[in-house]
Amino acid sequence: MGKTQTETFRGYGKLFGFGTQTAVECRFPEAETVLSAHASTHLAGAEAGNGEVRYYGRTLFSIVYEDADRHICRAEKGVEFSAVAKDERIVPAQTVRIRLAVENVSARREGASIFVTALLGADVALYGEQTFDYLAGGDLVCRRDPVSVYVSHPAEGATEVEDDFEVERIGDILQHAETVHVTSVSCTAGELKVEGETFLGILAMRGEEPCSFERLIPFRIDIPSEASQPGCRAEVHVTVPDVSLAADADEETGKCRIRATLTLRAQGVICEEVAVDGVTDAFSRTHAVRLTYSESGSDGTGETVQFSERVSGKAALSAAIDFSDTLQAVTLQRAEANLVRGENGTRAEGVALATLLVRAPDGSHRGIEMSLPFSVPVQAENADIDVIACGMSARQKEERTIDAEATLKFTLTERLHSSARLIASAEEGEEIPEKDCAISVYVPRAGDGLWELAKRLKKSPEEVVESNPDLEFPIREGQRVVIYRKKAL
Numbered sequence: 001m002g003k004t005q006t007e008t009f010r011g012y013g014k015l016f017g018f019g020t021q022t023a024v025e026c027r028f029p030e031a032e033t034v035l036s037a038h039a040s041t042h043l044a045g046a047e048a049g050n051g052e053v054r055y056y057g058r059t060l061f062s063i064v065y066e067d068a069d070r071h072i073c074r075a076e077k078g079v080e081f082s083a084v085a086k087d088e089r090i091v092p093a094q095t096v097r098i099r100l101a102v103e104n105v106s107a108r109r110e111g112a113s114i115f116v117t118a119l120l121g122a123d124v125a126l127y128g129e130q131t132f133d134y135l136a137g138g139d140l141v142c143r144r145d146p147v148s149v150y151v152s153h154p155a156e157g158a159t160e161v162e163d164d165f166e167v168e169r170i171g172d173i174l175q176h177a178e179t180v181h182v183t184s185v186s187c188t189a190g191e192l193k194v195e196g197e198t199f200l201g202i203l204a205m206r207g208e209e210p211c212s213f214e215r216l217i218p219f220r221i222d223i224p225s226e227a228s229q230p231g232c233r234a235e236v237h238v239t240v241p242d243v244s245l246a247a248d249a250d251e252e253t254g255k256c257r258i259r260a261t262l263t264l265r266a267q268g269v270i271c272e273e274v275a276v277d278g279v280t281d282a283f284s285r286t287h288a289v290r291l292t293y294s295e296s297g298s299d300g301t302g303e304t305v306q307f308s309e310r311v312s313g314k315a316a317l318s319a320a321i322d323f324s325d326t327l328q329a330v331t332l333q334r335a336e337a338n339l340v341r342g343e344n345g346t347r348a349e350g351v352a353l354a355t356l357l358v359r360a361p362d363g364s365h366r367g368i369e370m371s372l373p374f375s376v377p378v379q380a381e382n383a384d385i386d387v388i389a390c391g392m393s394a395r396q397k398e399e400r401t402i403d404a405e406a407t408l409k410f411t412l413t414e415r416l417h418s419s420a421r422l423i424a425s426a427e428e429g430e431e432i433p434e435k436d437c438a439i440s441v442y443v444p445r446a447g448d449g450l451w452e453l454a455k456r457l458k459k460s461p462e463e464v465v466e467s468n469p470d471l472e473f474p475i476r477e478g479q480r481v482v483i484y485r486k487k488a489l
Contacts, residue, residue, distance in 0.1 A: 003138050003139055004135060004137075004138035004139070004140060004425070004426050005135070005136045005137040005138045006133055006134065006135055006136060006424070006425065007133070007134060007136040008131060008132070008133050008134075009130075009131060009132050009133075009134065009149065009276055010129060010130070010131050011129070011130045011131075011149060011151035011274060011298075012127065012128070012129055012130065012151055012152060012153065013127065013128075013130045013149075013150060013151045013152045013298050013299070014125055014126070014127055014152055014269075014298075014299050015089070015094065015126045015127060015128050015130070016087075016089055016125075016126055017123065017124060017125040017126065018085070018087055018124055019121065019122065019123055019124065020083075020085040020121075020122050020124060021103070021119060021120065021121050021122070022081070022083035022119075022120050022122070023117055023118070023119055023120070024039075024041070024059045024079055024081045024117070024118045024120060025079070025115055025116070025117045025118075026059075026061040026077050026079050026115070026116050026117075026118075027113050027114070027115050027116075028061075028063055028065075028075050028077070028113065028114045028115075028116065029112065029113045029114075030067075030073075030075060031063060031065040031067075031075065031113075031114040032065060032066055032067050032068050033065055033066045033364075033365075033366075034063050034064070034065045034107045034114055034116075034367065035063075035064045035065055035066060035072070035210075035355075035357055035365055035366065035367035036063065036064045036175060036203070036331055036332055036355040036357065036367045037061070037062075037063045037064075037105050037106075037107045037116050038061070038062050038063075038105065038175055038177050038332055039059055039060065039061050039062075039102050039105045039116070039118035040059070040060050040102065040177070040178070040240075041057060041058070041059040041060075041081075041100050041101075041102055041118065041120055042057050042058055042059075042060075042100070042239065042241045043055060043056075043057040043098055043100050044056050044057040044058060045057075046096040046097075046098050047096065048090050048091065048092055048093075048094045048095070048096050048126065049090065049092055050090070050091065050092065051086060051087065051088050051090055052084050052085065052086045052087070052090060053084070053085045053086075053087075053090055053096050053098075053124055053126075054082065054083070054084050055082070055083055055085070055096070055098050055122065055124075056080070056081065056082035056083070057080075057081060057100065058078055058079070058080050058081070059078070059079050059081055059102075059118055059120070060076065060077075060078050060079075061076065061077050061078070061079065061116050061118065062074065062075070062076040062175050063075050063076075063107070063114070063116060063175075064174045064175050064203060064210070064367070065114070066364065066365050070363055070364055070365070072174070072205065072209075072210055072365060074172070074174045074175060081120075083120075083122070085122065085124050087124075089126070090126060093128060094126045094127065094128040095126070095127040095128060095154070096124065096125075096126060096127075097124075097125045097126075097127060097154065097267070097269070098122050098123065098124050098125070099122070099123040099125075099237050099267075100120055100121070100122055101120070101121050101123075102118050102119070102120060102121075103119045103120065103121040104118070104119040105117070105118050105119075106119075127152060127154065130149075130151070130296065130298065132294040132295075132296045132420070132422070132424070133294055133424045133425070134276065134278040134279065134294060134422035134423065134424060135278065135279040135282065135422065135423040135424065135425065135426060136277075136278065136279065137279070138426075139284075140279075140282040140283065140284055140289065140426060141282060141283055141284070141285065141454070141455075141459075141460045141461075142279045142281075142282045143279065143280055143281040143282065143451050144277060144278070144279055144280070145278075145280040146275045146276065146277050146278075147275070147276050147278060147280075147418065147420040147421075147422065148273050148274070148275060148276075148418045148420075149273075149274045149275075149276055149296070149298050149418060149420055150271055150272070150273055150274075150298040150299060150300030150301075150416065150418055151271075151272050151274055151298070152269045152270065152271055152272075152300075153225065153227030153228075153269065153270040153271075153272065154267075154268070154269055154270075155192050155223050155225045155227070155228070155234070155236075155266075155267075155268045155269065155270055156223065156265075156266065156267050156268070157192075157194075157221050157222070157223030157224075157265075157266045158221070158263065158264060158265045158266065159219065159220070159221045159263075159264050159266075160261065160262065160263050160264070161198070161217060161218075161219045161261075161262050161264060162259070162260065162261050162262075163200075163215065163217045163258075163259075163260045163262075164257065164258070164259050164260075165215055165257070165258055165260075166255050166256070166257050166258070167213055167255070167256050167258060168206065168211075168254070168255065168256065169206070169249055169250075169254050169255055169256045170204040170205060170206050170211065170247060170249075170256050171204065171205040171206065171207070172204065172205045173202060173203075173204045173245055173247060174203045174204055174205060174210065175202075175203040175331065175332075176200065176201065176202045176203070176243060176245060177200075177201045177331075177332050177333075177334075178198055178199065178200055178201075178240040178243060178262070179198070179199045179333075179334060179388040179389075179390075180196060180197075180198050180199075180238045180239065180240065180264075180388070181196050181197050181198075181199065181306075181386075181388050181409045181411065182194060182195070182196040182236060182237075182238055182304075182306075182386075182411055183195050183196045183197065183306050183411075184196070184306075185234050185235065185236050185268070185304055186234075187228040187229060187230060187231070187232040187233070187234055187270060188228060188229075188230060189228070189229060189230060190224060190225065190226060190228055190229075191222055191223065191224055191225065191228055192222075192223040192225050192228045192234055192236070192268065192270060193220070193221075193222055193223075194220065194221040194222075194223065194236045194238065194266050194268070195218070195219070195220045195221075196218070196219055196238060197216045197217060197218045197219065198216070198217045198219060198240060198262060198264070199214065199215075199216055199333075199388055199390045200214060200215045200216075200217055200243075200260060200262075201213075201214045201331060201332065201333055201390075202214070202215070202245070202258070203329060203331040203332075203357075204247075209328055209359065210328050210329045210357050210365075211328070211329055212329035212330055212331045212357075214333075214390060214391070215258075215260070216390065217260065217262065219238075219262075219264055221238070221264060221266045223266060223268070225270060227270045227272065228270055229272070232270050232271060232272050233270075233271045233300070233301045233302060233303070233304075234268050234269060234270045234271060234301060235268055235269055235271075235301045235304070235384075235413050236266050236267070236268030237266070237267055237268065238264055238265065238266045238267075239264070239265050239267075240262055240263065240264055240265075241263055241265055242262070242263040243260065243261070243262050243263075244260070244261040244262075245258065245259070245260055246258070246259045247259075269301065271300045271301040271416075273300060273418075276420065276422070278420075278422035278423070279422060279423045280421065280422060280423065281423070281451070281455070282423055282426055283455050283458065284428070284432075284458075285432075285458050285459070286431060286432055286434075287428050287429055287430065287431050287432060288428075288429030288430050288431075288432060289426050289427070289428065289429060290426070290427040290429055291423050291425075291426055291427075292423070292424045292425045292426075292427070293421055293422065293423055293424060294420075294421075294422055294423075294424035295419070295420065295421045296419075296420050297417060297418065297419050297420070298417070298418050298420070299415065299416065299417055300415075300416035300417070300418065301413060301414070301415070301416065302383075302413070302414025302415065302416045303414050304411060304412070304413045304414070305379075305380075305411070305412045305414075306409070306410065306411050306412075307378075307409075307410050308407060308408065308409050308410070309374075309376050309407075309408045309410070310405065310406075310407050310408075311352065311372065311374040311376070311405070311406055311408060312372075312403070312404065312405040312406075313372055313373070313374075313403070313404065314401060314402070314403060314404075315370040315371060315372045315394065315402045315403070315404040316370065316371045316372075316373075317356075317368050317369070317370050317402060318368055318369040318370070319366065319368045320400060321358060321368060321396065321400060321402065322399050322400055323396065323399050324360070324361045325358040325359065325360055325361075325366075325396075326358060326359045327356065327357075327358055327394060327395075327396060328357045328358060328359055328365075329356075329357040330354050330355070330356055330357075330392050330393060330394050331354065331355050331357065332353075332354055332355045333352070333353070333354045333389045333390060333392045333406070334352075334353050334354070334388070334389055335350060335351065335352045335353065335387045335388060335389035335406070335408055336350050336351060336353075336387065337349060337350030337351075337374075337385055337387045337410075338350060338385065339378070339380060339383065339385055341381075345377060346377070346378050346379070346380050346381065347375050347376060347377050347378060348374075348375070348376045348377075348378050348385055348387070348410060349373075349374070349375045349376075350373070350374060350387065351371045351372065351373050351374065352371070352372040352374060352389040352392060352404070352406040352408065353369070353370070353371050353372075353389070354369075354370055354389070354392050354394075354404075354406075355367050355368070355369055355370075356368045356369075356370050356394055356402070370394065370402055370404060372392075372404045372405075372406060374408065376408070376410075378410070378412060380412050380414070382414065382415045382416075382417075383412045383413055383414050383415055384412070384413045384415060385410065385411070385412055385413075386410070386411040386413075387408055387409065387410050387411075388408070388409050389406045389407070389408055390406070390407050390409065391405075391406060391407040392404065392405065392406040392407075393405050393406075432458065439482060439483070440482070440483045441480055441481070441482055441483075442457065442480070442481040442482075442483065443480060443481075444456075444475045444479060444481050445475065446474075446475055446476060446477040447474045447475060448473075448474060448475045449473050449474055449475075450464065450465070450473050453473075453475065453481065457481070457483060459483065464481070464483075467481075467482055467483055468481055468482060
């Protein structure tokens with residue numbers, strides 16, 4: 001059979017991933033009636049062990065509540081947490097990447113205290129070296145079909161942005177919440193560029209009543225990376241680990257100037273498509289060959305698309321409302337969505353959520369959760385979806401009914417997958433008896449390609465074409481193939 005040549009592919013990429021959840025709880029002893037509850041969480045670190053990942057961080061809780069004298073107050077506390085996610089595939093040599101999100105916040109009363117619980121969802125991804133052996137050449141007749149392998153390169157960066165804007169005069173800032181919409185991710189030579197906007201929602205007091213307003217703050221983060229090159233794709237998740245707000249009142253104009261300072265942290269993965277020139281099939285002219293294959297799969301990132309959609313409709317409410325209630329503020333706007341495939345294409349289906357603050361005729365306040373379902377057509381087959389809600393409003397046109405509107409900002413990130421099946425080794429089998437006739441005529445199978453025919457005849461594709469220059473592929477019914485063999489005198 002002769003010699004064979006093998007090589008080993010080595011690359012860094014995502015090995016596997018899974019999701020997990022953990023709950024973090026905080027106690028507020030001073031609250032009477034909770035109007036709105038919010039939680040934000042930030043990862044401090046993560047470590048891979050044998051069969052498990054340990055991750056830890058801090059969750060910041062804030063509540064707006066009414067005290068026994070019907071005054072609106074605020075409280076804020078931070079809670080450190082740690083959690084363990086188990087999977088038998090995890091080993092210490094792997095690198096952990098975790099994306100944390102607050103999936104749900106709930107409040108309950110136990111005795112004189114209020115307990116607020118945040119359900120944290122963790123998207124856990126494990127990265128490491130990807131290797132496989134493949135046949136690269138030798139004395140066999142080889143069919144080469146380059147296959148794509150996706151390799152990944154982690155990238156991280158941070159920046160600080162400031163914004164200065166004017167609003168109608170306010171008093172105390174009660175609560176704030178931030179969501180991030182990434183609008184552009186691009187790879188240049190040596191640098192990953194990320195652009196987007198942070199939606200800042202603020203709940204404050206104006207006189208004796210609450211009010212809400214919002215601000216879109218643009219940002220840009222440049223992340224140095226040797227792996228970043230034109231043509232690469234990347235996905236980036238941006239969080240806001242720290243926010244500082246300051247308000248100055250102007251007595252003459254009756255306005256208030258807000259200064260916002262936001263710390264942004266970007267965590268991403270640069271994806272590079274590598275072509276491996278391996279052998280997908282092979283045979284020997286003189287011997288039977290037993291082939292062993294290596295199979296591997298890799299995940300990559302494709303194009304990222306952004307778009308906005310304005311949705312409206314009847315909102316579902318967590319408590320009853322009527323014309324005697326006064327609508328005061330819409331706060332804690334957010335959204336969640338999934339891609340759903342149907343007969344008429346793919347749609348983004350989900351719900352826009354917010355807390356509606358109202359005042360009853362007796363002067364007491366309530367916080368009512370409202371949700372606005374939506375279904376939006378999208379051009380996507382296999383993608384991850386992120387969505388934020390902003391500009392959400394509520395009106396009571398009919399008693400006990402809320403008409404809501406919201407602007408949704410979507411980001412779709414295409415998911416790619418490549419399966420590589422290459423020959424890893426070839427073992428020589430029995431010798432094939434050599435035919436002693438000078439000319440053979442074969443009747444091939446209709447539909448055969450050049451490679452299939454050459455493999456059946458134990459001749460290289462070049463030899464088959466040289467002997468039969470008029471052949472057309474795929475083979476048609478009734479064609480004949482002539483093979484000439486040189487005879488030694």
